[in-house]
Amino acid sequence: MIQIQVNNKTIEAKPGEMLLGALRRAGIQVPTLCNMEELLPTGACRMCVVEVEGAPALVPSCAFPVREGMKVKTHSQRAVRARKTILELLLANHPDDCLYCPRNGSCELQSLAENLGVRQRRYTGLKSQHKIDTSSPSLVRDPDKCILCGKCVRVCEEVQGVACLDFIGRGSQTTVGTAFNQGLNVSSCVACGQCIRVCPTGALSEQSHFRAMLNAIDDPEMTVCVQVAPAVSVTLGEEFGIKPGADIAGLLNAALRRLGFDYVFDTGFSADLTIMEEGSELVHRLQNGGRLPMLTSCSPGWIKFVEQFYPEMIPNLSTCKSPQQMLGAVVKGYFAERQKIDPAKIFTVSVMPCTAKKFEAGRAEMVRGDMADIDLVLTTRELARIIRMRGIDFNALEAETADTPFGERSSAGKLFGATGGVMEAAIRSAHFLVTGKEMENLKVQPVRGLEGIKTATVKVGEVELNVAVVSGLANARKLLEEIRAGRKDLHFIEVMTCPGGCINGGGQPIGTDLEAVKARMQALYRIDREEGVRVSHANPSVQRLYSEWLGKPMSDVSHKYLHTHYHAREVLK
Amino acid sequence: MSQTTASAGPGATPGSDDKLAHVLATFPEAKREYLIPILQAVQESQGFLSREAIVRIAGHLGLPASKVFGVATFYNQFRFQSQGRFNVQVCRGTACHVKGSAAVLNAVKRGLKVEPGQTTRDGVFSLEVVACIGACGLAPVITAGGDFHAAVQPDKVNRILQSYRKRAADDAA
Numbered sequence: 001m002i003q004i005q006v007n008n009k010t011i012e013a014k015p016g017e018m019l020l021g022a023l024r025r026a027g028i029q030v031p032t033l034c035n036m037e038e039l040l041p042t043g044a045c046r047m048c049v050v051e052v053e054g055a056p057a058l059v060p061s062c063a064f065p066v067r068e069g070m071k072v073k074t075h076s077q078r079a080v081r082a083r084k085t086i087l088e089l090l091l092a093n094h095p096d097d098c099l100y101c102p103r104n105g106s107c108e109l110q111s112l113a114e115n116l117g118v119r120q121r122r123y124t125g126l127k128s129q130h131k132i133d134t135s136s137p138s139l140v141r142d143p144d145k146c147i148l149c150g151k152c153v154r155v156c157e158e159v160q161g162v163a164c165l166d167f168i169g170r171g172s173q174t175t176v177g178t179a180f181n182q183g184l185n186v187s188s189c190v191a192c193g194q195c196i197r198v199c200p201t202g203a204l205s206e207q208s209h210f211r212a213m214l215n216a217i218d219d220p221e222m223t224v225c226v227q228v229a230p231a232v233s234v235t236l237g238e239e240f241g242i243k244p245g246a247d248i249a250g251l252l253n254a255a256l257r258r259l260g261f262d263y264v265f266d267t268g269f270s271a272d273l274t275i276m277e278e279g280s281e282l283v284h285r286l287q288n289g290g291r292l293p294m295l296t297s298c299s300p301g302w303i304k305f306v307e308q309f310y311p312e313m314i315p316n317l318s319t320c321k322s323p324q325q326m327l328g329a330v331v332k333g334y335f336a337e338r339q340k341i342d343p344a345k346i347f348t349v350s351v352m353p354c355t356a357k358k359f360e361a362g363r364a365e366m367v368r369g370d371m372a373d374i375d376l377v378l379t380t381r382e383l384a385r386i387i388r389m390r391g392i393d394f395n396a397l398e399a400e401t402a403d404t405p406f407g408e409r410s411s412a413g414k415l416f417g418a419t420g421g422v423m424e425a426a427i428r429s430a431h432f433l434v435t436g437k438e439m440e441n442l443k444v445q446p447v448r449g450l451e452g453i454k455t456a457t458v459k460v461g462e463v464e465l466n467v468a469v470v471s472g473l474a475n476a477r478k479l480l481e482e483i484r485a486g487r488k489d490l491h492f493i494e495v496m497t498c499p500g501g502c503i504n505g506g507g508q509p510i511g512t513d514l515e516a517v518k519a520r521m522q523a524l525y526r527i528d529r530e531e532g533v534r535v536s537h538a539n540p541s542v543q544r545l546y547s548e549w550l551g552k553p554m555s556d557v558s559h560k561y562l563h564t565h566y567h568a569r570e571v572l573k
Numbered sequence: 574m575s576q577t578t579a580s581a582g583p584g585a586t587p588g589s590d591d592k593l594a595h596v597l598a599t600f601p602e603a604k605r606e607y608l609i610p611i612l613q614a615v616q617e618s619q620g621f622l623s624r625e626a627i628v629r630i631a632g633h634l635g636l637p638a639s640k641v642f643g644v645a646t647f648y649n650q651f652r653f654q655s656q657g658r659f660n661v662q663v664c665r666g667t668a669c670h671v672k673g674s675a676a677v678l679n680a681v682k683r684g685l686k687v688e689p690g691q692t693t694r695d696g697v698f699s700l701e702v703v704a705c706i707g708a709c710g711l712a713p714v715i716t717a718g719g720d721f722h723a724a725v726q727p728d729k730v731n732r733i734l735q736s737y738r739k740r741a742a743d744d745a746a
């Protein structure tokens with residue numbers, strides 16, 4: 001550690017780090033717009049400028065390395081005035097649409113304007129006039145609100161390995177857009193929503209249309225079923241001032257009932273179901289010389305990624321639908337039969353940490369006849385908005401349980417919310433499927449944690465299974481390139497599109513940091529530690545579904561409702 | 574903004590795929606630093622950068638199409654539509670500026686209903702803004718199909734454009 005002087009106080013800094021990091025640890029808030037945790041600084045926005053003694057001009061603290069004994073003033077008149085001017089210039093061509101903006105209340109630009117005391121328009125530039133891009137089923141881009149911070153461009157390229165966005169043109173004409181300024185729908189965008197999560201403004205947001213759902217709720221003839229993904233109960237609370245990492249599943253069930261849903265189900269149930277099918281598929285491939293490594297198929301952004309960038313690996317993808325789609329299919333199949341409801345009178349909603357799930361629900365493969373497995377997908381953020389809209393005081397609710405039969409899940413199903421969770425659940429059940437015995441220690445430590453690429457060798461009976469767990473598609477790309485180049489040791493690979501998995505999904509609350517993601521992950525591990533049923537195959541409702549309807553994993557009924565196939569996809573890439 | 578939109582304007586399909594393959598073959602190594610020379614060579618051979626050309630250049634270098642488009646739109650030298658029968662250049666050099674070339678440019682834009690970098694729908698005109706044409710004595714100056722027009726006033730622009738329209742129509746007849 002070295003010592004530096006900030007605002008006449010001594011604080012500690014790590015040799016070689018950037019000034020901003022040391023300031024943050026010391027609780028000194030310097031605003032930033034382009035800085036991104038874990039990625040190299042670009043110094044693009046200049047919002048973070050501070051005064052350093054001896055430096056001729058103000059320096060961007062995000063890109064300025066610390067030096068022993070340096071003297072810094074973060075909030076001198078000169079520094080603050082410079083930051084305010086920079087912001088005012090950014091606002092010069094801004095549409096000032098706050099009242100009508102999806103980010104009203106969660107916009108970094110807006111809160112910066114407040115924090116810096118902007119009270120009048122000092123510069124007026126020509127307002128930019130671009131078309132809003134609504135072509136994607138998952139995202140909306142409103143370039144007029146873009147301040148060119150470049151975060152979306154970087155996350156899309158450096159974290160997701162997709163790179164469908166870039167700066168286009170130059171000077172005052174610069175915009176962020178896709179190749180040939182086309183809609184996102186024809187670009188290689190995988191709809192992950194990571195760009196929304198990092199965007200400081202309303203330039204990027206999710207597609208949000210839930211009128212059909214509200215109508216279905218009001219319609220006495222319709223049975224409206226909602227399912228909630230495992231990662232949502234450990235993040236939604238943040239929207240209501242509850243600290244990251246609290247599991248509010250009970251309150252969430254209560255809120256959904258207040259909203260008028262007839263049945264509240266848990267996607268953890270169909271995560272268990274996925275494990276039964278996918279685990280059996282893996283064992284089948286291993287025993288019959290099927291295509292390996294098998295790749296998981298729960299994450300729709302990842303599926304699109306494979307379809308467009310690695311079509312030769314489509315046969316490696318598990319044929320299992322994702323848990324969201326499986327639950328929709330069993331609700332409109334088994335549940336409708338059992339309850340004697342016309343499936344056309346069932347409306348299925350899912351609450352997901354994800355924007356790509358909106359894309360997935362609309363895929364042709366996910367519709368049987370003219371009936372979609374899932375009728376509407378809401379993100380965590382949208383659900384919070386609806387709860388507020390309907391005047392529900394979240395913190396005053398009493399916890400409730402989910403409904404049978406699909407409210408029941410194992411804690412393995414809950415682990416699906418974080419990177420490594422599908423793998424851990426699959427290993428537990430594969431072990432049982434192959435040996436007939438439970439693992440002695442259910443915790444599979446090497447696949448846990450936030451690291452981008454994890455590998456492990458696990459013994460399942462006589463077999464040594466080589467597995468890999470990847471999150472963030474840039475990491476997936478690395479691994480797939482190794483496989484393209486001939487790597488052969490792996491049997492099974494779990495891929496989640498978003499870095500860290502669904503707990504850090506593109507539909508999760510805005511403005512969260514790595515610490516929050518860690519806390520969410522710990523919450524899932526805690527649930528797994530504390531609950532009784534910790535393996536998917538022991539979920540009694542899943543067992544009943546097999547005995548009453550599906551028969552056994554990979555049966556014909558399973559194939560009809562729970563499996564699918566994917567195809568190569570032409571996009572601008 | 575609009576000059577960066579590569580739309581399927583007149584002649585947006587490249588003259589010949591083989592030509593493109595030929596140009597790419599002169600850069601056998603897929604290195605990022607060849608991007609600009611390749612873009613220049615392709616424009617040289619085809620007159621502009623078609624959408625297909627950009628996608629194939631991206632494929633050749635292993636770069637995303639968005640990046641190649643981003644780089645290409647950064648430089649004024651690249652165009653994304655084929656040139657019209659008459660390329661109109663409006664000089665925006667210092668001397669012409671002082672003599673009111675901004676108003677002349679606006680008049681041309683209004684007359685042609687295109688932005689710099691674009692080609693009219695009928696393929697007769699394309700519009701280009703150039704720095705200094707080296708004819709400062711004639712300021713403000715525009716060229717059309719290689720002819721120089723000196724001391725152009727905004728209200729003269731339409732007459733000039735009309736004469737070329739007539740030529741195009743006569744040729745067609």
Ligand code: SF4
Pocket residue numbers: 094095096097098099101102103104105107108109110145201202203
């Ligand atoms: S992006 Fe932010 S500042 Fe701009 S209109 Fe939306 S809320 Fe307001």
Ligand code: SF4
Pocket residue numbers: 139152155156160162163164165188189190191192193194195196
């Ligand atoms: S949704 Fe994902 S893939 Fe699409 S532009 Fe955003 S970051 Fe890129």
Ligand code: SF4
Pocket residue numbers: 145146147148149150151152153176195198199200201203204
């Ligand atoms: S869209 Fe958002 S993240 Fe992307 S450059 Fe604009 S303001 Fe930044």
Ligand code: FES
Pocket residue numbers: 031032033034035042043044045046047048049060061062063
């Ligand atoms: S945050 Fe430092 S320059 Fe943008």
